[in-house]
Amino acid sequence: MSAEPTAKQSDSTEAQPVKVMDKDELARLYEENDFWEVNTGGSTLHAKRMGGRFRNFKYLTSSVWLVLFIGPWLQWDDRQAMLFDIPARQFHIFGMTFLPQDIWMFTFVMGFFAVLLAVSTAVAGRVFCGFFCFQTVWTDVYTWIEEKLEGSHIQRRKLEKAPWNATKIRKKVIKHVLWLAIAVLTGYSFAAWFTDARDLLSRMLDFTAHPISYGIVGAFTLGTYVLAGFMREQVCFWLCPYARIQGVMMDDNSIVPSYDYKRGEPRGKLKKNSAGNDKGDCIDCGQCVAVCPTGVDIRKGQQEGCITCALCIDACDQIMDKIDKPRGLIRYASENEIARDQKTKLIRPRVLMYATTILLFVTYLAYGLVTRSNLELNVVHDRTPMFVMQSNGDIQNKYVIKIINKTTDILPIEVKLKGLEGAEITLDPAVIEAKPSVVTPVRVFVRAPRSAFKEQLQDITFEVYPKGKPEQAASHDSIFAGPRR
Template sequence: MTEKIPVKDVTTGKVETYDLYAKREKIQVRSYQGLFKNIRLIGVGFLFLLYFGTAWIQWDGRQAVLWDLPARQFHIFSATFQPQDFFLLSFLLIICAFGLFFITVFAGRVWCGYTCPQTVWTWIFMWAERVTEGERNARIKLDKAPLSANKVLRKSAKHGIWLGVSLITALTFVGYFTPIRGLVVDTLTWQIGGWALFWVFFFTAATYINAGWLREQVCIYMCPYARFQSVMFDKDTLIVSYDAARGDPRGSRRKDADYKAAGLGDCIDCNVCVQVCPVGIDIRDGLQYECIGCAACVDACDEIMDKMNYPRGLIRYTTEHNLAGEETKILRPRLLGYGAALAIMIGLFIVTVGSLAQVSLDVERDRNVLYREVRGGNIENVYIVKIFNKSQQERTYSLSVEGHPELILEVPANRLSVEPSSLLQLPVNVQLDPGFMQGTNMPIVFRVTALDDDSISATSESRFLGPTVR
């Protein structure tokens, strides 16, 4: 007789409903000190110096880093890139993506916690709140207080700092696409152009809204990284975790109490780890996709442990295997795979950038006439030659043509001087005795070579047309 699978009737139970979207509860973050906060401050200081300082560096009489869209030239110190080099940007973005994957497999969301612009600017805006409205309890009390001159003054000061930081951020960003020195002067004298004004306003508003009002909502609902990070995590990934075996059962107690005899763990249930969290989660509930790995809860908990004379590390960077008492494997196939792919792509990128030609040559046939017969009986073809000097110094080139030793090249000048990052376009004539024609359509190659350095050269293929020789 076949046994029946037991079935439980769940249709008669209570039906629970859930809101698909909950109204945001404002998060008031508490101040704290600690190792990881200091690391973040050092990192943020370096990134701020890099972001705000690089735009003001001059290099050979121009801005060192400038994406000159009208001229279709992208200057990065001594290198100048053209639209045809745009594939390098895609290459670089792929490298950054694999770098992010590698870091995530190894140490979780440290990018989010320490270097993500959303996180960095949010911390800056939180600092502005603290210096204008006071610490956490004072801010909560101020929000609940009725409207008064003190409240208006403090709120106005906070939003003034927010807008100031947002404006400086926007001006710097736009300054990478239009010379920042002129942009700042034009802004201060109210002579800024329409498009520049639009983009400065746009990025000011975006920074003000994202870092001032949306904050953790960007990380939780708008950033896709929070959603797909779980596919890169494994039990050996370094994550911020609460040691439940050591901390539970939780409970308050006096500092000198024998909490072990009372059956309590090391967690005193002070909720400081929740109060310092910028996304408002309780890390004691386990790993959550909202966690950005900033380690604020680690620093705050260590402060409490020090005050209680307990060992640090109740909340710490660790792995699931470590929490379970198992060995953590640092070198594992997924990490090695991402690392190998990253190393290969970085190597290829360096080689590609290092081998970029300092001059490019483009040759087009004059389409108005296929060929013509000139005095002396030679066949002549006309071409439009474009020489682009990609270097940052003026260069003089020679132009030659290959394909047959009897080809005659006529150019306006023997020495072709081209300004830095400039294009020289000129018509040239190529002649050949019809007796040397190899059919009606023979391949030829134009070559341009720098007179001061034979290694700087470029070639372009074309065709030489002529009549049928009988």
């Protein structure tokens, strides 16, 4: 988005009485601006932390990640509520067991989130990065700890340049111990989603866990510690592929944090006892840059480093309040609104296409969950031979039925046949007990009188259900073969 100044100011910037800041307050603002420089990776970026509505919203959305730590400890029917048991090829989610046969559901779940990311970018830019991204959230937590121990962003810069002494060592040691503790907790919590959380903790503490467990926890511990503690915004600039493709996913109607250069330019520092309309509303205090976690200047337009966290909006609104100017110099707006004074079109072909795709994903997933059975049945007809003629003239076909039990209990199974009048079923074994989360094969012999035949290949349906619970039946269509009539 262009940020070129305009010589002529709008009617909203006509001469008005200006509320003059306190001299010390002005000095502090400009001192912070002088301290600030955009980081290109050669030094640590220390962003200023300010309150505001978007900062509060960021805290709220960040709390979504608490599920990472809480999830493995939740219980459901004497089992870990959420367990992704990859070695056993089973996913357990609040009493439902998903097997490899249910992989289509996870494909649609991943597709749903991929399209959701695309539509959110088209509508509101990198809103995921600003409020939900793992890297952004953990970096924010790490810098919050850093601020509590080392002081404001200015104090932290000064501490970095200060010589090593007892105070500096104490602060740095405490900070890194806390960082490592969070990293270890993060690594363990991630691993606990894939095995029994309590058992894993016990085995890791007495050093009997599998080396792979230690490797996974160690890798995520190191990754969290390095990425959130040291690389920070450099991950957004150089490692994240999303930053590279966001430009083609946005358009002139995407609503992102934007600087209203028509109102703000020409900018200039606010001077004591000054009034008039020779300057725009931007007083060049630099607070929008100081609070940016990636160090970009939003006044230069949308940039690769902008994660649309809107913290610059909070900072600018507070300055506008102090100098008695209306809020919104920096606000969520589109290129069409800022540059062309056109109304933003939220409903447009791209957004409609994404929304329709999401609706289809959600509908299909909801249908799959509602119609999902605890049993799944597959039937294989024996083709060598297709049928056997009995001595009394009856026809016999052989099948192998494969029953998949998606519950965590052993189920006694009953088998029923539909579509062939007078047919008799013989099971091998005679009593079927479907073990949980595995395939139970059963040989089935179906015998029918020749008089029951209407065609050479007769359509039939097998049904299996837990004993005494026919409403939970799973069915599969097959054929019954006989001689030519």
